[in-house]
Amino acid sequence: MDWLEALQRLRAEGAPAVLATVLAVRGHAPREAGAKMVVGAAGEWDSIGGGNLEATVVDRSRALLAAGATAPETLQFALNEHAPVEHGRQCCGGVVDVLLEPVPARPAVAVFGVGHVGRELARVLSRLPVRLHLVDSREGQLAPERLDGVLDGPAEVLRHGGPAPETALRELPAGAHVLIMTHDHAEDFLLCDAALRRGDLASVGLIGSSAKWIRFRARLRAEGHDEAAVDAIRCPIGLPGVPGKAPAVIAIGVAAELLGRLGPRAG
Numbered sequence: 001m002d003w004l005e006a007l008q009r010l011r012a013e014g015a016p017a018v019l020a021t022v023l024a025v026r027g028h029a030p031r032e033a034g035a036k037m038v039v040g041a042a043g044e045w046d047s048i049g050g051g052n053l054e055a056t057v058v059d060r061s062r063a064l065l066a067a068g069a070t071a072p073e074t075l076q077f078a079l080n081e082h083a084p085v086e087h088g089r090q091c092c093g094g095v096v097d098v099l100l101e102p103v104p105a106r107p108a109v110a111v112f113g114v115g116h117v118g119r120e121l122a123r124v125l126s127r128l129p130v131r132l133h134l135v136d137s138r139e140g141q142l143a144p145e146r147l148d149g150v151l152d153g154p155a156e157v158l159r160h161g162g163p164a165p166e167t168a169l170r171e172l173p174a175g176a177h178v179l180i181m182t183h184d185h186a187e188d189f190l191l192c193d194a195a196l197r198r199g200d201l202a203s204v205g206l207i208g209s210s211a212k213w214i215r216f217r218a219r220l221r222a223e224g225h226d227e228a229a230v231d232a233i234r235c236p237i238g239l240p241g242v243p244g245k246a247p248a249v250i251a252i253g254v255a256a257e258l259l260g261r262l263g264p265r266a267g
Contacts, residue, residue: 006038006045007103012037014131014173014203015040016062016068016105022097024238027176028077028096043067047162048098053077057098064102071103106131106156107262108173112165112191113182114141117207119150120251121179126153130262132174135168137187161244177258179237189216192233196225203261205254 003019014166022035028048033197037054039061048054059073072182077096095128109125110133118136125132132155136142142159144151151157160168169178169191178201180191188206195204206213213235220230238253 001045003036003038003046006040006043007124010038010040011035011103011106014105014108017103017104017172018064019059019101019103020048020061020247021101022098023074023097025096027079029094029096029111039065043044049096053079053098061090061100064100068104069102070104072099074099076195108133108176109206109258110169110172110176110178111176112180113137113207113254114147117180117250117254118181119147120247121181121254122147122150122157123256124251125258126150126155126157128243129154129258131156131158133158133160133172135165136182137161137163137165138183166190167210169194170198172201172259177202177261178204179207180205181259183210189219192216192220193223193225196220196233198228199204199229204233205257206233206235207237207254208235208252210236 007017007019018039020037022031022033025033030051030053031047036185037044037048037057039058041062044058048057049180054136056077057075076100077098078095079096097257105131108131111121111125114134114136116207122134126149134142134147134157138252139161140146142161165182165187172178176197180188180189180195182188188208193208195201206216217230218234221227237257238250239256242249242253
């Protein structure tokens, strides 16, 4: 697998990576300017020359991944017998500059229920660099013609149909953001319960009134969820004080609240 295939695979898996590129070469070096490799948390693909140069790049890339870094940086390597090394000497005689570019994982956002509000929300979120999961148990709700303006944006849109939306919830990556707004309160409750049982989601929001949440909260406590876990679900969702109940207005408020949780990764 070459560096481009590896980068595409890691992106599809929702995993971060670092792209290392040989920027410049002066004198003799193992690889020419433009050579690339990808470093992930558990593997690396392609090569920028092996030896101490590559091993040091891998070490530094893993440190950037562990720190959640987003800013690129440049390393310079002198390939001679006098240069300090950690992984063995390279005596090609040249000097190599390497650019390290962190490629953060795209945030995963799942919208359960693509009705009037869900569809408007999908339109807004599809304009962001996220992996957008759209889930609906109703036949036809995820048809391409119904999602006009959703499937052609920068977001990677994944559609999940079928009668068991909780299956899609179980398959989401850890750290996903979940928004529950189905057509059926029973389905909403099932998804809230399943989301709490996962325990590794970044956020869970439920559309509805304060009265709906009072009922749901009592039922979730009766199912055995502790108070702190239940209180982590946000209901109602959206920025407070945004006037209007039109689907587009609600969607904008929900998207704005979500952006505050996503932070720079959604920029």
